[in-house]
Amino acid sequence: AQSVSQHNHHVILSEAASLELGCNYSYGGTVNLFWYVQYPGQHLQLLLKYFSGDPLVKGIKGFEAEFIKSKFSFNLRKPSVQWSDTAEYFCAVKMWDDMRFGAGTRLTVKP
């Protein structure tokens, strides 16, 4: 079945630690990939997106993600997290009109 998997349900880090959140998808063909962030009590906001070209994409707030086609992965990274990065992170895959989200990863950053 077509799906988007985020393997880490809850990640807890200390400030300044490095972050990597996994995202794998199982759709065949061309896909477009997104990472959204949802801060506590707020709506989803776009962090970054990949359509084509350089597989390493940079987003807002120091986040980046790498698309590895052979692994069907689009992992999110940040070299040094801050307390304000505490939020829920969603990976999403879009084929045409249909956008599918992963189950989300909750990131807690301890000050």
Next chain:
Amino acid sequence: DTAVSQTPKYLVTQMGNDKSIKCEQNLGHDTMYWYKQDSKKFLKIMFSYNNKELIINETVPNRFSPKSPDKAHLNLHINSLELGDSAVYFCASSQGRGPYNEQFFGPGTRLTVL
């Protein structure tokens, strides 16, 4: 400037009631969506409209009926509310159809059915 707005923000109601949630976007987009986010934060698409025409209709009970009076509005009406309908409902919009258009989300409506 609110790009995608939803009303109400919170909705508490009894089982069996009928309620509506309104969504408006001022981005000039022509595609709008409704998503349901359950208590485990899982986000699932329910409906999508393009130029007031229904283009995505996931397996959703027919108690849920979207209505798009114009391109800027997509309302969600729910009949005979059930406990399992309790969730956060997000409206979103994008410029056109297709895979390249990111979606902009509203602030969400937290529906609690007692």
